[in-house]
Amino acid sequence: MESSALPDLLQRVLPEARVGVTQSSDLHPTVSIDRRDVGAVMPVLRDHAELACAVLAELTAVDFWPREPRFEIVYLLLSVQHRLRLRVKVPVPGDDPHVPTVSPVWPAAIWLEREVWDLFGIGFDNHPDLRRLLMPDDWQGHPLRKDYPVQVRMAARTSEPLQVSEQEFRANLERDRRARR
Amino acid sequence: MPDIRTETMTVNMGPQHPSTHGVLRLVLELDGETVVSVAPTIGYLHTGIEKTIEQKKWQQAVPLVERMDYLSAQSNALAFCLSVERLLGLELPERVRWIRILVAELQRINSHLVWLGTHGMELGAVSVLMYCFRERELLLNINEMLAGFRMFPSYLRIGGLREDLPRGFHEAVSAFLDRFPSKLDEYEDLLTENEIYTERTRGVGRLSAEDALAYGLVGPIARASGVAYDVRKAFPYLGYETVDFAVASRTEGDVYARYLVRIEEMRQSVAVCRQVLARITPSGAWAVGDPRITPPPKDRVYTEMEALIQHFLIYSQGITVPAGEAYVPVEGPRGEQGFSVVSDGTNRPWRVKARSPSLLACQALEKMIVGGLIADVIAVIGSIDVVMGDVDR
Numbered sequence: 001m002e003s004s005a006l007p008d009l010l011q012r013v014l015p016e017a018r019v020g021v022t023q024s025s026d027l028h029p030t031v032s033i034d035r036r037d038v039g040a041v042m043p044v045l046r047d048h049a050e051l052a053c054a055v056l057a058e059l060t061a062v063d064f065w066p067r068e069p070r071f072e073i074v075y076l077l078l079s080v081q082h083r084l085r086l087r088v089k090v091p092v093p094g095d096d097p098h099v100p101t102v103s104p105v106w107p108a109a110i111w112l113e114r115e116v117w118d119l120f121g122i123g124f125d126n127h128p129d130l131r132r133l134l135m136p137d138d139w140q141g142h143p144l145r146k147d148y149p150v151q152v153r154m155a156a157r158t159s160e161p162l163q164v165s166e167q168e169f170r171a172n173l174e175r176d177r178r179a180r181r
Numbered sequence: 182m183p184d185i186r187t188e189t190m191t192v193n194m195g196p197q198h199p200s201t202h203g204v205l206r207l208v209l210e211l212d213g214e215t216v217v218s219v220a221p222t223i224g225y226l227h228t229g230i231e232k233t234i235e236q237k238k239w240q241q242a243v244p245l246v247e248r249m250d251y252l253s254a255q256s257n258a259l260a261f262c263l264s265v266e267r268l269l270g271l272e273l274p275e276r277v278r279w280i281r282i283l284v285a286e287l288q289r290i291n292s293h294l295v296w297l298g299t300h301g302m303e304l305g306a307v308s309v310l311m312y313c314f315r316e317r318e319l320l321l322n323i324n325e326m327l328a329g330f331r332m333f334p335s336y337l338r339i340g341g342l343r344e345d346l347p348r349g350f351h352e353a354v355s356a357f358l359d360r361f362p363s364k365l366d367e368y369e370d371l372l373t374e375n376e377i378y379t380e381r382t383r384g385v386g387r388l389s390a391e392d393a394l395a396y397g398l399v400g401p402i403a404r405a406s407g408v409a410y411d412v413r414k415a416f417p418y419l420g421y422e423t424v425d426f427a428v429a430s431r432t433e434g435d436v437y438a439r440y441l442v443r444i445e446e447m448r449q450s451v452a453v454c455r456q457v458l459a460r461i462t463p464s465g466a467w468a469v470g471d472p473r474i475t476p477p478p479k480d481r482v483y484t485e486m487e488a489l490i491q492h493f494l495i496y497s498q499g500i501t502v503p504a505g506e507a508y509v510p511v512e513g514p515r516g517e518q519g520f521s522v523v524s525d526g527t528n529r530p531w532r533v534k535a536r537s538p539s540l541l542a543c544q545a546l547e548k549m550i551v552g553g554l555i556a557d558v559i560a561v562i563g564s565i566d567v568v569m570g571d572v573d574r
Contacts, residue, residue, distance in 0.1 A: 025505035026267050054394040058508070060534040062523050074521065076508055076536075080394065080410045087508070108397035111544045119231075134224040134573055143232055150232070173191055173208065177218060 006086060007031050009051075013044050022089065028076075030087040035073075038090060038100045045077055045086065046105055053077035053086060056106035059113065061092075061120045065146040070094030071122055075102070098123035119144035129179055189217055194558070196225050202299065202562065203569030205543065211555055219550050219558075221543050226573035234533045238499030239265060240339055242530060246520065247333045249535055250571035252295050255288040256513040258337040261533070263418060263509040264522040265339050268502050269474065274466040277341045278419040279457040283354070284327075284336065285511065286450040286457075290361070291320045292514035292566075293443050300440070300563035301372060304381050309371050316364050319357050326353060339500060340475050341468025351458065358454055365447055372440070382436040386549040386561035389434060396545035400516015400538050402565055405442045406434035412512035426453050436557075436564040443566075474500055499528040508536075515539055515566055539571040 006029040007019045017040060020032040033041050045053045058076035071092040078085055090099055101124040103109040113124045114133040121142035124130055132139065141148055164172065195206040204225035210218040230249055234242045246261045247254035259281060266273070273281075294313040301309030321331040326347050328334030336343050372378045393403040399410050409430040413421040429445035431438035468475040476495045481488035504526035510519030516538035523532040542565040549561045 024507070025270075025503075026264070026507040026509060028508065054391075055397050055399055057397060057399070057510075057517060058519070058521055058534065058536045060521055060532075062506075062532045074506075076521065078399065078517075080399070080408060080415070083415045085416070085508075106397070107395050108541055108544065111540060115540075132224075134227040136224070143229060150236070170191070173210075176220060177210070 005029070006051075009048070010041060010044065013048065014040055017041055024087060028085045028087045030089065032089045032091065035090050035092060035099045038102065041088070042075075042102050042105045045088070050082070051079055051084065051086070052081045053079045053084070055080060056102070056108045056112070057085070059102070059109055059116065061116045061122055061144075063120060063144065063146045065094065068094060071097055071120065073099055073116070073122065092122060097121060098125055100125045101127040103127060118142070121145065187212070192555070196222075202567050205562070205567065205569055205572070207546070207558070209550075209555065209558065214554050214556070216550050216553055216555055216558065219547050221546055223540075223543060223569070223572050226569045228574065230574050231533055231535065234530055236529070238528050239502055239530060240499060242533065243338065244333060244335045246533075246535065247335060248570065249537075249574050250513070250515070250518070250539070250568050251332065252292040252568050253288050253514045253518070254333045255284050255337060256292075256511060256518055257535075258335065259285050260509070260511045260513070260518050261520045261522070262337050262339050263511065264507045264520045265502060267507040267509050268505050268522065268524055269339070269500075270503075271340055271469050271471070271474070273341065273419075273469060275420070275460075276462055276465040277467060277469075279460045280342060280346065280467070281337065282419050282421065282424065282457045283454055283461065286453045287320055287323065287354070287357075289450050289514045290447050291317055293447050294320070296443065296514075296563075296566045297368060297440075300560075300566075301378075303559050303563050304378060306371060306375070306378060309368060312364070312368060312371070316357075316361060319360070323350075323353050323357065326350060338468065338475075340471065341466070345464070345467045346461070351461070351463070354454065354458055358451055358458070361451055362448065365444065365451075369444060373444075379437060381557070381560055382440060382564070384433075385436045385553060385557045386564060387433075387435050388545065388549050392545065392548050393434070396548065397541045398516065398538070398545055400512070401429075401439060401442050401446065401514075402516065402542060402545075404428065404430045405438035407432040412510055412517050416510070418509060418511060424453050424456050426450075436560050439564045501526070501528050502530075510536065513538065515542070515568070515571070535571075535574055537571045537574065539565075539567040539569070542567055543572055 007021045010019045017037040018034040022030045022032045024030040045051050055078040057078040060074050062072045069091040073090040075088040116122050117130050118132040118135050190211045192209045196204040206222040208220040209216055230245050243258050246257045250257050294317045298310035298313030324334045325331050328336040388406050390406045390408050393406045409428050411428040426449045429442045431442055472491050477488040477491050482492045502524040504524050506523045508519050508521045510517045519536045521534040525531040550558055
């Protein structure tokens, strides 16, 4: 697929969508879309017969601090059927960082979005279970942000295991289970 | 008979459990012996490698990415180097490409041997571990010969290889390739027709092709479910299109199918290694000739001013990579493995994100475990071949 064909196709299927063309060094067709259009564009990318991107290969974010819009969510899609890779970028402003979730389209996104929330602090609207994934639950801040303080000398901390009674443990499990459903 | 009041039981498995391949923790809800729900908890091995890389120079990132998926170090390094080389726009010499293919395929065999040994042991076939580690030792010896380090050789560099192949390398590899197929038959004698093994794996942990794709599990797991997708065939890199090999695939989607797929992959890897080994000339280039990327040979550094300057620049300032982003994946032992690399045009990476096949496999555990028996959980975890270093990074 030519790199200009993808935005044309999207514009044809979704005349309302705000689609921008961007260049990439690795020659994967790349589009930039507005975050308000994520919910409309992503199902098209998965279901359109010419694209059929059944696999969300990667979902990540890049922090361009201090530039604005500060964040960029990057979706790398893979079409096994057409041997095609697409990259979709969604700019996200730093003062209001959130985008719609794509987990109903690709379940793989559930953990990948949790990871982005954990490390960048970008929220995903209507995500089924938006909790930290890698860092401890009581961690302060989002470490992969560029303004996160590193190489700062801090006193050593130990994490005390949470002390709960058996009833509280069961209640917590029940709450988590309800959250997952 | 009066109604018996029943309730589900919650069992915490891991993080310190010998069959969770590290520190995976599963909270299982059981109804009798049947698993009703599972919640994997990860992050115990999170070391922040992606953040660390942002403070390093490009070349210094290679040893770090090798330590993410510690059973397939050279595949990680290969994926990272390919992405950075795409940004640099480098064309690799042919000899470098063949050596890299050889190294990557030996790494695949190495990783699959650890998987086979531990998976067999968890299902009670303890001797398989001894057999597999016997051959793995030979591969680690080859690594040691190549780079002086057995697990994390850091032999691949941006722009080529660290140095030329050592003396006796061809002989060592061909001795291994001659020996290995008969040993593969030995493993198969132990497991393939073994009734205890097949009873515990056939029909266990089924995953449909649609689920495999929806959860992003492109790799051996999806191939066992009937998705014959292999990065080496679909998006050839390093000249894989000139190598003759078949993509192993099954349709059952159970633990046994994943076992058969990986065994067949090892056979195909041997075939690939034989072909590329014959193409590697005894002497020739081992890196690109670009003086901004490859340090000059030592004898020139000692005798020429320009070479000394180049040497000094590369080792103090490092490589400068043009701004842009690239994602060039490889077919790693666990599936599509790649690094989404962003450069701002300086000598340090702006952002490096590892695509982790193990993370996605952990996420899909729920699809494979729920509804099965608790004893099968061990078989399923073994069959998806997770490396926790790759999950948590």
